[in-house]
Amino acid sequence: MTDPSASPSAPAPLGRLWFYANYHCNLACRYCLTESAPNSARRMLPAERMVRAADQAAEIGFTDLGVTGGEPFLRPDMPETLVRLAELLPTVVLTNATLFRGSRVERLRPLVGAPVAVQVSLDSADPTPNDALRAPDNHAMVVEAIPRLVELGIRVRVATTLDPAVPVDEEDQARLCALHRSLGVADEDHVVRPVVRRGRADTVGMGVVARIDDLPPELTITADGAFWSPFGPTVRDGRLDTDLLLTRTTDPLRTPVAAFQRVMAGRPPGDDSRLGIR
Numbered sequence: 001m002t003d004p005s006a007s008p009s010a011p012a013p014l015g016r017l018w019f020y021a022n023y024h025c026n027l028a029c030r031y032c033l034t035e036s037a038p039n040s041a042r043r044m045l046p047a048e049r050m051v052r053a054a055d056q057a058a059e060i061g062f063t064d065l066g067v068t069g070g071e072p073f074l075r076p077d078m079p080e081t082l083v084r085l086a087e088l089l090p091t092v093v094l095t096n097a098t099l100f101r102g103s104r105v106e107r108l109r110p111l112v113g114a115p116v117a118v119q120v121s122l123d124s125a126d127p128t129p130n131d132a133l134r135a136p137d138n139h140a141m142v143v144e145a146i147p148r149l150v151e152l153g154i155r156v157r158v159a160t161t162l163d164p165a166v167p168v169d170e171e172d173q174a175r176l177c178a179l180h181r182s183l184g185v186a187d188e189d190h191v192v193r194p195v196v197r198r199g200r201a202d203t204v205g206m207g208v209v210a211r212i213d214d215l216p217p218e219l220t221i222t223a224d225g226a227f228w229s230p231f232g233p234t235v236r237d238g239r240l241d242t243d244l245l246l247t248r249t250t251d252p253l254r255t256p257v258a259a260f261q262r263v264m265a266g267r268p269p270g271d272d273s274r275l276g277i278r
């Protein structure tokens with residue numbers, strides 16, 4: 001329902017600003033939308049560019065920041081960069097959590113006390129289906145890493161990506177929720193989304209076909225330009241998709257913000273997605 005008190009010309013809230021920190025990854029998940037792998041082109045966004053954009057984002061009115069990849073923690077500067085970003089706006093970083101084994105979890109100590117949430121991917125309560133999609137031993141590594149992060153005092157979220165061709169089994173989902181709770185992750189910190197048919201998921205014919213209206217509008221900055229959503233700067237057959245590219249100009253941030261708001265103004269009311277993409 002439309003809020004009658006809302007001005008028809010008031011720009012929609014900007015919400016979260018995303019950064020693609022890099023595109024390479026130590027894993028090569030079956031559905032990965034960026035076709036990330038150890039030898040992928042890195043397409044790194046320098047820390048100074050992220051911090052400068054975050055500074056402008058705070059001034060413009062964004063509410064928070066997201067950092068994704070690739071695997072952001074392959075970058076040695078990631079913990080320090082997250083602390084700098086979080087001094088400007090609350091930040092969530094997405095990770096496969098496979099690089100925090102043993103004493104390496106200590107790399108994240110600088111995040112303790114900062115408004116940074118670490119969002120870890122975990123697709124099933126059971127190792128077999130999770131590892132078939134992500135990597136051998138991935139489930140065991142994630143289940144080891146989460147409580148260690150929680151013990152350090154870091155807020156952990158869990159992201160589950162489901163193949164929409166597989167009917168949802170309520171019992172499996174209940175076991176996954178029991179697992180994340182037992183690891184110290186609250187229900188409100190569990191995100192579930194379908195596989196989107198982009199990148200490697202498109203190559204293998206997996207996932208939902210998402211149009212622009214299905215993707216939550218969240219301005220996304222990459223080394224190659226600014227995109228409509230973090231589901232925009234995907235890679236297919238090694239080439240960057242540009243169907244959701246807004247502009248190649250990312251500095252000053254007001255340039256992509258203006259392009260983003262022009263597209264938003266042409267959208268129907270409501271900011272939710274029909275497909276539950278988060």
Ligand SMILES: C[S@@+](CC[C@H](N)C(=O)[O-])C[C@H]1O[C@@H](n2cnc3c(N)ncnc32)[C@H](O)[C@@H]1O
Nearest residue numbers: 031032033069070071094095096121195196201
């Ligand atoms: C691209 S990864 C980058 C961060 C990190 N490497 C990770 O896996 O969490 C970010 C999130 O996107 C999810 N993802 C990857 N490919 C997807 C696709 N085709 N559709 C929907 N989500 C996808 C991953 O499972 C992960 O939760």
Ligand code: SF4
Nearest residue numbers: 025029032036070096
């Ligand atoms: S989903 Fe994340 S962990 Fe898996 S290959 Fe893609 S970037 Fe790497």
